[in-house]
Amino acid sequence: MTPHWLPRTPHLAFAVLLSAVSAFAQSTPPADLPDAPGATAAATPAPVPTGPTVVIDTTMGRLTCKTFDKQAPIATANFIGLAEGKKDWTIAATNAKQHGKRFYDGLSFHRVIPGFMIQGGDPVGDGTGDPGYYFDNEVDPALTFSVPGRLAMANSGPNTNGSQFFITEDAVDQLNGKYTIFGQCDAHSVLLVASIARVPRNSSDKPLAPVTMTRVTIVRDGQPMPPEPVVAPAPTPGPAASSPSPTN
Helix, strand or coil: CCCCCCCCCCHHHHHHHHHHHHHHHHHCCCCCCCCCCCCCCCCCCCCCCCCCEEEEEECCEEEEEEECCCCCHHHHHHHHHHHHCCCCEEECCCCEEECCCCCCCCCEEEEEECCCEEEECCCCCCCCCCCCCCECCCCCCCCCCCCCCEEEECCCCCCCECCCEEEECCCCHHHCCCCCEEEEECHHHHHHHHHHHCCCECCCCCECCCCEEEEEEEECCCCCCCCCCCCCCCCCCCCCCCCCCCCC
16 A cells, blocks of 8 residues: 555656665664564573593492583692592691592592582591692682582682582582582482482481492593492481581
8 A cells, every 4th residue: 555645646756766665664674673583692601511520439339520621620630630649638637748649539428418419528537627738719600500410629718629529419509609610420420419418417417327439530531431330238318408508
């Protein structure tokens, strides 16, 4: 239909005018139309772990976690160095330096909380131990506790990372920005975390029967996985508890 506000004109002039209006309408989108889907900037993708794989064989099964070596290079190198016996550490009770000795093998998960996390890496076994040194936090805003299975350093405050670590059973957003995440464990490992977290424990959340790390192996790209561990029958689950912060 011809717009009612156009005056009558000769046919040729009208055709030219109508063609010009049509071309303008096709080349200039109405200003009040919303942006097309996808016109806004895409969200920043979550970091992907690209470092070596941490294989923690325990008396209850295997935990497998890929490291965030780019987002947390210090924490990743520290864990690998301690696990392989390539990083020196100190026995606090005697101040004796340990050289060439694997740190994590034989240690236990000294704190387990259902629905929250399991914590290990303490040579003393009560949450007070460390390797004789501390290092700073590495916090990447894009790397958060938004999914289960985060492998992170435990601490007693900012920049007090040492050897203790924890693995989450669920998303725990309240931990964001406070702890260094240096790995992501697979779905099977998250199920094992849930099982370990539910063993009988005392009022300090320490398992009544030790859940021990029999061996911690670092597997780099192209290397084979170690043989599966021999697993003992799981203890009867204990009651649930609250979810305080992982500390050492």
